[in-house]
Amino acid sequence: MNGYVKTAMLMAAMTALFLGAGYAVAGASGALIALVIAAGMNAMAWWNSDKAVLRLHNARPVDATTAPELQEMVLRLARDAGMPAPKVYIIDQDQPNAFATGRNPDNAAVAATTGLLQRLSNEEVAAVMAHELAHIKNYDTLIMTITATFAGAISMLANFALIFGRGRNQSNPIALIAMMILAPLAAAVVQMAISRSREYEADKVGAEICGNPLWLASALQRIQGFATRIDNDSAERNPATAHMFIINPLHAFKRDKLFSTHPATENRVAALEKLAAEMGTPRRSTAIPRAGQSSRPGPWS
Template identity: 75%
Template sequence: MGYVKTGILMAAMTALFLGVGYILGGGYGTVIALVVAVGMNAFAYWNSDSAVLRMHNARPVDAHTAPELQQMVMELAQRAELPTPAVYIIQSDQPNAFATGRNPDNAAVAVSTGLMERLSRDEVAAVVAHELAHIKNYDTLTMTITATFAGAISMLANFAMFFGGSRERQNPIAMIAMMILAPLAAALVQMAISRSREYEADRIGVQIVGQPLWLADALRKIQGYAARIDNDAAERNPATAHMFIINPLHAHARDKLFSTHPATENRIAALEALAAEMSQRGAPRSRPSAPRNPGPWA
């Protein structure tokens, strides 16, 4: 089902991309946009993980360089019935994390140094479980492809400022509208996808780790720090902001249409309600999430 949804998304974004090309260059613009769109689809599918990881200067780690983190990811992946993804660390004081990759067999989880320094092991485990839920749902492929197209459509629409469209179709009002609406349309798709899937990833992440309040506490802390600490790489690449568990930018605050994430307080409230429901059912506590061998994170 994940591939079907992704295919529909790619077709819709390609159509939007072709529309922009037609307005800017008529028939020739459509052909060029089609060629570029096909190339972008192929690149986004096969290189989504490496491209995003490079944007954020993520470095790979393993059982030798970050034994506790590697052990935690491996144990949680086993609970989620997933292959163990590659593990990366982002050098950023802002606590945050994201997952990327075209499928569970080719996925990666990246966490910031700030996340490991400022959150408890239980809270980090809940964050990792949330990211594994995105991998399990194939959200990583969809969101990365959306980010790629959103950035490309914005760039293509801005060309109108310099080229003015085809001679037969020069229309200042249409060109101005395209410069505004094309990036907006791409951003709306990106935002709608991210917003609808964060709640689901929270729910499945709780199933993996077994403790809703661990994730609630993690979200509360990350939101507080993200509002005060800049994430320079994310600011340079805002089209990837929707991939993080909490928006790494400082531009959003409320659960509205133009937010890349649902309001954090709404997510926390949903998790607290889930914790109360589990308590009433007498749900058993999960196994400890932290690795069995204590020691430094990395």
């Protein structure tokens, strides 16, 4: 199923869940109040998310002077993707990983750990950066903000039911209790499913941007291997940001579990290998030139 179609279906399910929960608790008026409050809270978080997340992970900005190769790589990838170049940050963290943040392509940033730059090849780093640019290009930050708004509103409705204990289900306390427990749980499941769907789509678009799906497949496998052995202290202190990274920085998942923010790495690799076969990508490819070297033909020219 197309990633955008799947995301649209999941968001429709989230909307239906919200409307159903709102009607069960307090009818349309109560649901509207909860939505407005949750939307306001999430809008504030969305507007300031880039600065907040970068600060949480002690990311430092870099430029053509302090990190010329990474800066040049991101600039060229952004040019090839037909999008504005985001700001570039580096996180002093040994675990290889990366994330993108920002409210839109004109106000975005990508961050890579020192472990990513030191432990992965030039091709793999480029593929990871392309994946993060894909998140920005696909407006995934906006999509996840919308789903977070609905999830927050549903949780708020459940809290209203707990506090006030009345509404359309006051004559059926069992149904009300079930809604209080199951509605937020179902919202979390749908929210995580949307997150996994966006990861698959970012893999696909990122592979197209860098020109070789196998570079990204290799990067995912290597990052996963390192992530299981190397702690990411800032991520451990801020687990709510784990979904932003290209690979879960906290622990590994063996399969696409309901509450997993990331698809299983082996599933992502299989999808990329299938894409490589469709694109006729050779198993061995010319290395990406570093800044100052002549570029190879194709997407890097």
